[in-house]
Each structure stands twice: as C-alpha cells, then as structure tokens.
Amino acid sequence: MTAFVRRQAAGLALLAVVAVASLLAGPDYLLGTARRLADRPVAFGALLVGVYLVRPLFAWPTTLVAILAGYAYGPVVGFPVALAGTTGSALLPFLAARYVGAGSGLVGRLADSGERFFAATGDLRGMVASRLAPAPSDPVSAAAGLSGVSTGAFVAGTAVGEVPWTAAAVLAGGSLDRLSTAGLSAVGWELIAAGAAVAVALLAGPAYRAATARR
Incomplete structure (x- = not known):
C-alpha cells in the first residue's frame, strides 16, 4: 500500500470517527462542566x-x-481568547486535509474547484470571504487545505473573517445568566445576511474578471 493510499484511508477513517462522535457527543455534558468551572x-x-x-x-x-x-x-477578555481558539482549532482540519491530499474522484474535483476559486480571488481574500459567508467552519478549512492555500493566508483570513461571528457569540455568552442549550442562539438572521453581503462584495471583482476572461 502506497503512502498516498494510506493517507486516503486515514482520511476516510477520520471522517467516520467525526460522524459517529458528532452523533454521540452532544453539548450538554460540556455545558455542565463549563458551569461548574x-x-x-x-x-x-x-x-x-x-x-x-x-x-x-x-x-x-x-x-x-x-x-x-x-x-x-x-x-473584553473573552473575545481575543475565543478568536485565537477559533483560528487555532480551524488549523486542525486544514492541516489534516493537506496531509491526506485530494486524490481523484469527487474529492479531487472539489480540490480542483477550490484551486480555481483561490486562484481567482487570491488566498487571503478568498479565505476572508469564505469565513464571512454563513458556511460551516470545518468544511471550509478542509477545502482550503485541499486547495493548497498557504498557511499564513489561511490563519490571517480565518482570524479576520471570524471576527463578526466570534463577537456575536462572545456577547451572547456574556449576557447569559445560566448556560443551557436553550440559550445558545448567538447568530441572528441580520448578522448572517450582513456576512453574506460582505462576502459577495469581496468576490464581485474576482468573479467579474473571471467571467470577462472566459469571453
């Protein structure tokens, strides 16, 4: 078995573990521990x-x-702590995807699409727009890893793009009298719409240039 095949097998096994863990481990125990500490x-x-x-x-x-x-x-203290933690934890799926590699098939096609996207936008702009868009964090991180985004651009783009989401969540947490799953709604539709609008604005120029180049 070649090293690449072993990496692909490891990647599939990791995805299976994530799927099972996400089904079995809800946030209730975490919230209880956080309340005690x-x-x-x-x-x-x-x-x-x-x-x-x-x-x-x-x-x-x-x-x-x-x-x-x-x-x-x-x-005041929670925001920089949360932003640093969010950026650091996003590196894990990014580096895992880079290690596993794109390969062929569906993952390979997704990697090719990602490479074209970042080639058109630039790594930093593409990462900021991807983080501002209302998309799940870890798939975005994995796609960036498969697409060959530089680590520096990934970290900087993640830190900038996660600012509004992190700020909203920290403010929501600071206003809670008690932690519970019922009180964990931090992102309203207004923030989602604003983030999407800024992401579209960042991508408008690259999209226009790409469309013009095809003519």
Missing part, C-alpha cells in the same frame, strides 16, 4: 483549550465555544 478562570481556560483541540472531532460549531468564553470571561 466558570468561577475558576485557570481551570476554565484549560477546559477551553481542550475543547478547541477536540472541537473538530465532534463537529461542534465554533460559536458554541465562543459563547463559553464570553460566559466565563466577559466580552
């Missing part, structure tokens, strides 16, 4: 680091963990 900043910080490391494995949304940061630390 909320008045112990150091212990809560250790919890956040651990959660950010395993978050992609359980397919938990980044806003969920940002809400925890806002709940424990408030918006």
Whole structure:
C-alpha cells in the first residue's frame, strides 16, 4: 500500500470517527462542566483549550465555544481568547486535509474547484470571504487545505473573517445568566445576511474578471 493510499484511508477513517462522535457527543455534558468551572478562570481556560483541540472531532460549531468564553470571561477578555481558539482549532482540519491530499474522484474535483476559486480571488481574500459567508467552519478549512492555500493566508483570513461571528457569540455568552442549550442562539438572521453581503462584495471583482476572461 502506497503512502498516498494510506493517507486516503486515514482520511476516510477520520471522517467516520467525526460522524459517529458528532452523533454521540452532544453539548450538554460540556455545558455542565463549563458551569461548574466558570468561577475558576485557570481551570476554565484549560477546559477551553481542550475543547478547541477536540472541537473538530465532534463537529461542534465554533460559536458554541465562543459563547463559553464570553460566559466565563466577559466580552473584553473573552473575545481575543475565543478568536485565537477559533483560528487555532480551524488549523486542525486544514492541516489534516493537506496531509491526506485530494486524490481523484469527487474529492479531487472539489480540490480542483477550490484551486480555481483561490486562484481567482487570491488566498487571503478568498479565505476572508469564505469565513464571512454563513458556511460551516470545518468544511471550509478542509477545502482550503485541499486547495493548497498557504498557511499564513489561511490563519490571517480565518482570524479576520471570524471576527463578526466570534463577537456575536462572545456577547451572547456574556449576557447569559445560566448556560443551557436553550440559550445558545448567538447568530441572528441580520448578522448572517450582513456576512453574506460582505462576502459577495469581496468576490464581485474576482468573479467579474473571471467571467470577462472566459469571453
């Protein structure tokens, strides 16, 4: 078995683990632990680091963990903590996808589409627009890894594009009196519409140039 085939097999196994873990591990136990540690900043910080490391494995949304940061630390401290954690945890599926590689078939075609997208937009602009768009974080990270986006552009674009989502989640967490699944709605339709509009504006120029080049 070649190294590439082994990497592809490892990637498929990882996807299976993520699918099973996301079905079995809901946020209830995490929220209960966070409530118990909320008045112990150091212990809560250790919890956040651990959660950010395993978050992609359980397919938990980044806003969920940002809400925890806002709940424990408030918006002033919680925002930089949550933004750094979100950006760092996004690196995990990015690097995993880069390691596994695109291969052929559907994944290969997706990688080719991603490469054309980032070739038209540039790595940094494409990443900022992808993060501002209301799309799940981990598929975006994996697509960027398959598409050959540079690590620097990925980190910078993720940090910039996640600002509005992280800010909304941290503010929502800071306003909660008690953590519960019923109170974890941080992103309203207004923010979703605004993020999508800015993403479209960022992509308008590259899209026009690409369309013009085909004529």
